[in-house]
Amino acid sequence: MPRIPLAPVALITAALLAVAGCGTTDRPGGDRDGTxxxxxxxxxxxxxxxxxxxxxxxxxxxxxxxxxxxxxxxxxxxxxxxxxxxxxxxxxxxxxxxxxxxxxxxxxxxxxxxxxxxNQLVVAVAPGNPKRITGLADLTRPDVQVALCAEQVPCGAAARRALAAADVDVEVTAVTLERDVKGALAKVTLGEVDAALVYRTDVRAAEKVDGVEFPESGAAINxxxxxxxxxxxxxxxxxxxxxxxxxxxxxxxxxxxxxxxx
Missing domain, CATH: 3.40.190.10 (Periplasmic binding protein-like II)
Structure with a gap:
């Protein structure tokens, strides 16, 4: 049987590298540059x-x-x-x-x-907004209980910037300070408070809450x-x-x- 000559090792290596190169991708979500x-x-x-x-x-x-x-x-x-x-x-x-x-x-x-x-803040309220909250000033009403994030976390720091921009102090009506925005929102969904200052995205993702926009949120964009x-x-x-x-x-x-x- 006639023998087929073997290709030089260098040529084989080059061919394999060329094939491998065709398989690499640079697309979002895929392995980039062969990684x-x-x-x-x-x-x-x-x-x-x-x-x-x-x-x-x-x-x-x-x-x-x-x-x-x-x-x-x-x-x-x-x-x-x-x-x-x-x-x-x-x-x-x-x-x-x-x-x-x-x-x-x-x-x-x-x-x-x-x-x-x-991200920006909104006021999270119960569906239908039963307390008729229209802005930050309404959070100071004696019949409105409010949840805020603790000042040490970003949503708390943003809330205080927004409240300062509106010249509003809700500390007297804030019944709870939460470790994160999910905790503050949960107080509204559970009916434990009437309102909470949370991110717009959290209201959009949540069930059984509505969001009230307010202009001072522009002073607290995170x-x-x-x-x-x-x-x-x-x-x-x-x-x-x-x-x-x-x-x-x-x-x-x-x-x-x-x-x-x-």
């Missing part, structure tokens, strides 16, 4: 991102079969403390730059954060930064998840949730 994401990606994210990031996490897992995205949703301030004290995480998404600064100044961030969305972490157990997963959030599919999810893009 393969594996394992678990742990994301610490502000409570107000719960609904949108849960959807993004599902899409990211679909784009990277076998990868698992695990979330820790809570008040940004508490998450920043966990990160600076060494909690293992790959990505941090905060609800304001001041909280993110605590992480970057501690040297816990891998590079500079990127602002990916913005920028949301995101960053991969310096000691990330899965640095490749961290980079790819941040890239997905910033991609067109990620932004589509966020804008549908009511967030504003920068």
């Amino acid at each position: 393969t994401v594996t394992g678990t990606v742990t994301v610490f994210a502000a409570a107000s991102l719960t609904s949108a990031f849960t959807t993004i996490g599902t899409q990211f897992e679909a784009a990277h079969p076998g990868v698992v995205v695990r979330f820790n949703f809570a008040g940004s301030s508490g998450l920043a403390t966990q990160i600076t004290e060494g909690a293992p995480a790959d990505v941090f998404a905060a609800a304001d730059p001041a909280t993110m600064a605590r992480v970057t100044e501690a040297g816990a961030a891998e590079g500079p954060p990127t602002t990916f969305v913005r 920028d949301y930064p995101i960053v991969g972490l310096a000691d990330a157990p899965n640095p490749t997963g961290a980079r790819e998840f941040v890239a997905y959030v910033l991609s067109e599919p990620g932004r589509t999810v966020l804008t549908r949730a009511g967030f504003q893009t920068p």
Whole structure:
């Protein structure tokens, strides 16, 4: 039987590299530049991102079969403390730059954060707005009980900026200070208070609440930064998840949730 001459090793190697190059992609949600994401990606994210990031996490897992995205949703301030004290995480998404600064100044961030969305406050009320609340001044009425976020978390700091802009003091009627925006909203849905200052996106995602817009919310717009972490157990997963959030599919999810893009 005639023997077929073997191609030189260099030619075979070049051919294999060419084939591999045709298989790489640079699409949002896919492996970029041949990067393969594996394992678990742990994301610490502000409570107000719960609904949108849960959807993004599902899409990211679909784009990277076998990868698992695990979330820790809570008040940004508490998450920043966990990160600076060494909690293992790959990505941090905060609800304001001041909280993110605590992480970057501690040297816990891998590079500079990127602002990916913005959010504004509304007054959350029971369906039909039974107390007829039309603005921040109504929150001082003796028959209106209010829930606020604690000042240490971004939604609390934003609420106080808005109240200051309206020259309104609701401390006398605030019956509870919550650790995050989900806690403040729950007080309304459970009927424990008449109103709460929460993010517009949380009202949109919730059931059994209405939202009342007020002009002073423009004085309390929160920028949301995101960053991969310096000691990330899965640095490749961290980079790819941040890239997905910033991609067109990620932004589509966020804008549908009511967030504003920068």
